Amino acid sequence: MSNVLARRGRSYAYKLVLLQAVIVGITTILLFALWGVQFGISALAGAIIAVFPNFVFATLAFSHAGASASGKVVHSFFLGEAVKLLLTIVLFAIAFGLLNVVFTPLFITYVIGLLVPWTAPLYFKQN
Template sequence: MANKLTEPGKKYAKLQLLMQFLVSILSTLIIYFNWGLPYAQSAIAGGLVSIIPNFVFALKAFRYAGARAAKQVVDSFYSGVKLKMVLTAILFSLCFKFLELALLPFFVTYSLAMVAPFLAAVVNKFYFNQQ
């Protein structure tokens, strides 16, 4: 049974993930058309290193809601943050070990994808007219 109290958080998390995805794809396309496929592959890897841990965090963080589940809410957020950090480190390690990366596109796209949730706040405020 879905908890209705988690719906606003899940909706906002989906918007943030969508923004990260769109920024990563746009950045990758710009890099592809300017510098070619190897640089674009590095860019998409950087985007995925940002998106995947945030997706896992969102799944973990919005499992519980309500006053009766206050301890579970806090615990799920803390464990979600820990899991996000570990997963980010693992993904960075895997990328550096197994991929031939162009570092500039990789880190530019990663950085843009990390900033994209702030864009989601602006879109949420002005486009959806919510607080």
């Protein structure tokens, strides 16, 4: 039963990450088409910074489920959130340190990526 719960939670989280990737992907393509390669690369960096840590979090956080594994569930959520935060910091450092990114498109796509999970109830019906 707990494996079914973990699988259901992971499936929902992956759907949300996929939706997030699609929306920031469309934003990246639009910025690339309207303002050129430099804006497109910067927007892509913001998209990766928004999506990849959430994918890692979903993978780690939903590795356990059920009442008998409640300690593991809490630990996996804390570990997932810690890794997500560290990945976000590292990816921002890489974007600003190694890439020649434009500030505005990077943050536009990053913020759009952050808004998708907040608006998830609008996209998915919960049973």
